[in-house]
Amino acid sequence: MNAALDRLLRVLRDRAAARALSLADWDPVLRLGRQARLLGLLGHRLASDEALWSALPPEVRGHFRSAINYSAFRSQAVRMELRALDPPVLPAEARVVLLKGAAYLAQGLEFARGRMPNDVDLLVARADLDAAEAALRAAGWGAEDVDAYDERYYREWSHELPPMRKPGHALELDLHHTIAPVTSRTRADDALLFAGIAPLAGTRFWVLHPCDQIVHAAIHLFQDTELDGRLRDLVDIDGLIRHHLRGEADWGELRERARRHRASRMLWYALHYCASWLGTPVPAAGWPEAPPEPARRAMDWIFPRTCLPRLPDAAPGLGHRLAGQVAQLRYHRLRMPAGLLMRHLAHKAWAAVPTRRSSAGVDA
């Protein structure tokens, strides 16, 4: 792990470590932080300590302030999107559960200040899915440009509909009916999920049981299409744990719910990397059963290389490129059974068109 990454993780673990950074130290740390979409979050943490904030070099403060402002803008977009979903846009009878960033924002969770949400994730029961989708369409939301094959993939095999957007709105809506892909080997316990939801006072929305929020974040860590951005997911998990879990009973419940959702292994890995890199306090009794040693070693090789932000200044090494390919393979294996995998990948190859890379990494 290089010095800049090490410094970034140290500041994430303890914001006071920022004092030790020189202007030259900050240069690569800011770049990595930006890649990992963590500048807003770090900015809030630093800004909440006045002495620490004013001791920062002014140019460094400027970048954090910019990210804080940008995050305020995205958060505002989320609030507006949620307000727009009051009944009858989504039927009053359907219980609509907020997931991930939208939930953290709506719940006012302190650790999540400074996030930069790109979309709003919602969960409804399978039985309510069709009605919810129809209601959204009737109210003006439409599916983004998705070809017919992808659309079928989403509907039949995945756990979410193709993203929908109302014209003029900044954010997409992702409507899920469970928290893990339907065909994957992880099959969440939907009944348990919905048994644990709690209403969010003053709104029409619900949120997941705290332990299910953590389990979902852990599942998401290994299911995401984007191989970048996972450090941010670990920071979320760290924040959820510190916020929600108090004593042994809470940890016991987390382990049990992870087991019921068949996500124990993912939880183990999430806790492992959170503890190693972010110093998340995990009591001895909190650990699910460890995966076999060879699997752990393989993951220790893949995960840092694909999950942690890197500076683009040097060409990616062979190790990194290999890790990327292995991770892609693993990602697809986790999401889809072997037979389906061949068809899906083959189609993707035909459909691949050279496009301009998105401006990810440039904004904020």
Added chain:
Amino acid sequence: MTPAPGPIRQTSHSELEQALAEEGLFVDYGACVVRLRSRLKGFARSLREVYGAFPFRPAAPFADLHVRVDPGRGVRRWLRPNARFSIDGVEPFDPFPLASALPLYEWGVNWCFAQRFNQHVLLHAGALACADRAVIMAATPGSGKSTLSAAMMLRGFRLLSDEFGVLCTERGALLPMLKPVALKNQSIELIRAFSGEAVLGPVHAATRKGDVAHLAPDGASVAAVRRPARPALVIFPRWREGAALALEPQAQEQAFARLAFNSFNYRLLGPVAFDAVADLAAACPAYQLTYSRLDEAIDAIQRLLDEQPALAGAEGRT
């Protein structure tokens, strides 16, 4: 103590190329420091012409933006030579023809700055100063803002920027974002004829915006990149062929609306921008200036600026 760096125009071509190929050239625009690296042959030459007065800095502890301008890749680079712009390893836009590397760089930096510098309100405007009292010149189509900014610099105003009014929300001051002034089509020769002191870079024919050439910022403007200026006057320029000079005062709420509408990030900044632009509109008289002759316009602006009361103690809300 290391000696102060000499200006780029006195740096040897090979030294400049080497810096670009290795650790990079660090350019301080005022509000922003760019670290530029490039393997593109000939790019150093263009840079040298329009960045002549900037100090040659092949090393620095910190840069805000890390960009590269490189030749095109693959088979295409022989068929249609290209220049590519990247920031932190990402190429946000399509390549430009090789000959347009400088406009690509200039445009690319502007784009990245507008994306990333949301700690300030970024007005789409030129900014010039006389003894640290600044004129903001709103950029609207047909304003001739760049030509006017170029001429004003040549007449002795300090140029802060011809593209960005960088409004620092903490202090209400304007910060320089001192880029070479991009002149288009007839303006190029107009400015060349306007003053013998005008240092113009190469003319890039038929880019997306027509012919483009860049006016190099002068020594005095470059020396002051780190000096803020206090807004004293807002001008909405309107160039009209053959028009007589006309000044129409703008009501404060009109100035507010036009400035807000003409900003890169007003919407994004929400309440922060509301206050900052309102403060600006309340503090500065605003005029629409219709003109056809540069000399007349500059005289009018100078007179208006001179009419402003001394600003010490008269700032109102800071």
Added chain:
Amino acid sequence: MASLGKPILRRLGDAAIAFDPRSWETHVLPPAAAVVAEIAEELSAEGPVSAERLRRELWAEFELDCDTPEMRQLLRTMGEIGMLEG
């Protein structure tokens, strides 16, 4: 997601501008509208103001007729951006 409150009103010369914290929209109120908005703001110091109450006050205090299309539009907009209740 607590309620974010009423628009922030600022005088600019004879006119006013308003920022709506719920939608992040900015509105410009020409001088006549600015006066009405300020009256509404003063009244709201005693509690939420309805369009009806504002109409009554404007007529009683200033003999201002609110039945013109412009006034109705203004009151409607003020309601939409949260300056008036109901």
